[in-house]
Amino acid sequence: MKLRDAPSACPSLWRCLPCPPAELRLDLVLSSGQSFRWWESSPGAWTGVLEGRVWTLRQDGDRLWYTVYGEENEHGEEEERDGCPAKAARLDVVETDRILRDYFQLDVGLSGLYRAWAAADPLFRKVASDFPGVRVLRQDPVECLFSFICTSNNHISRITAMIERLCQAFGRRLCCLDSRPFHAFPALSALTGADAEARLRALGFGYRAKFVSGSARAIAEGLGTEGLCQLRTVPYAEARRVLCALPGVGAKVADCVCLLSLDKAEAVPVDTHVWHIARQRYGVALGGKSLTPRAYQEIGDFFRGLWGPRAGWAQAVLFCADLRKGQKPACS
DNA sequence: TGTGAACCTTGAGT
DNA sequence: AACTCAAGGTTCA
Numbered sequence: 082m083k084l085r086d087a088p089s090a091c092p093s094l095w096r097c098l099p100c101p102p103a104e105l106r107l108d109l110v111l112s113s114g115q116s117f118r119w120w121e122s123s124p125g126a127w128t129g130v131l132e133g134r135v136w137t138l139r140q141d142g143d144r145l146w147y148t149v150y151g152e153e154n155e156h157g158e159e160e161e162r163d164g165c166p167a168k169a170a171r172l173d174v175v176e177t178d179r180i181l182r183d184y185f186q187l188d189v190g191l192s193g194l195y196r197a198w199a200a201a202d203p204l205f206r207k208v209a210s211d212f213p214g215v216r217v218l219r220q221d222p223v224e225c226l227f228s229f230i231c232t233s234n235n236h237i238s239r240i241t242a243m244i245e246r247l248c249q250a251f252g253r254r255l256c257c258l259d260s261r262p263f264h265a266f267p268a269l270s271a272l273t274g275a276d277a278e279a280r281l282r283a284l285g286f287g288y289r290a291k292f293v294s295g296s297a298r299a300i301a302e303g304l305g306t307e308g309l310c311q312l313r314t315v316p317y318a319e320a321r322r323v324l325c326a327l328p329g330v331g332a333k334v335a336d337c338v339c340l341l342s343l344d345k346a347e348a349v350p351v352d353t354h355v356w357h358i359a360r361q362r363y364g365v366a367l368g369g370k371s372l373t374p375r376a377y378q379e380i381g382d383f384f385r386g387l388w389g390p391r392a393g394w395a396q397a398v399l400f401c402a403d404l405r406k407g408q409k410p411a412c413s
Numbered sequence: 414t415g416t417g418a419a420c421c422t423t424g425a426g427t
Numbered sequence: 428a429a430c431t432c433a434a435g436g437t438t439c440a
Contacts, residue, residue: 416440417439417440418438418439418440419437419438419439419440420436420437420438420439422434423433423434424432424433424434425431425432425433425434426430426431426432426433427429427430427431427432
């Protein structure tokens with residue numbers, strides 16, 4: 082199959098949702114380390130896997146366009162006519178609209194939140210004007226958990242490559258676009274095998290191989306995939322406690338999973354960047370020189386006090402800005 | 414409670 | 428061409 086860049090070539094294969102840039106900036110959100118599975122397949126077009134399907138997304142003014150690729154036959158063939166697939170899988174547009182609205186949490190009004198954070202925090206106001214439309218994704222808990230276990234003491238470029246290899250090795254193959262294969266994120270059961278750790282080590286996961294297979298086992302033998310998803314309905318503190326009991330999951334990874342997949346908008350992941358920002362720019366006074374559990378808690382509490390119940394969302398804006406400091410976004 | 418070291422690998426910086 | 432060092436941390440003394 083061929084990648085699709087833009088609606089103009091085959092308009093019938095695309096749909097759009099109303100969505101102004103102040104509510105969502107696709108480029109900022111999909112490349113700021115919340116999810117590691119999106120790729121800018123051509124300028125302005127983002128291709129990735131969501132809910133077991135391959136999508137290409139594109140923003141054009143106040144519209145968010147999307148197209149979904151069907152699964153290929155066993156030969157990977159697809160008939161074409163005038164450059165368009167002859168029989169593209171009929172989209173269930175109600176379902177795909179819903180998936181996208183849910184993933185981007187489009188029912189949450191972001192511009193109002195920006196106004197409130199800016200009113201409470203001059204530093205936020207200064208940064209946010211250059212980084213509008215940064216919102217928190219609502220990701221699948223399994224994908225989010227295992228992705229962020231891989232982030233510890235690691236670089237984003239390597240994390241992305243590791244997760245790609247994880248999906249290739251353990252995930253279901255979905256389709257091939259311009260001869261590039263796409264795979265679903267593996268199910269929990271795919272990571273519980275006796276040889277999982279060794280395979281992950283061979284894929285360059287290092288010491289995280291044990292954490293990934295260990296957490297997969299622990300969940301499979303404990304709360305299960307359903308139980309993990311049920312953490313969406315329990316209080317933040319409880320979800321955090323459950324997650325921290327898993328191997329390779331400390332306070333920071335637990336907060337990432339809480340914020341990015343379990344609906345805990347108040348969770349503020351404190352990584353080295355946020356710790357630095359808290360001390361240097363907000364002057365948060367802390368006793369020790371290292372990020373102790375107590376300091377971690379205090380920084381989170383400080384930002385929750387400053388930004389309110391969606392502090393994690395505001396943190397995502399600052400984190401995105403910090404990640405891109407030096408390069409101003411082209412405001413198209 | 415708090416501190417320090419080890420942990421896999423990679424890529425950017427001397 | 429080596430070599431050091433940090434990278435969205437966690438675990439164990």
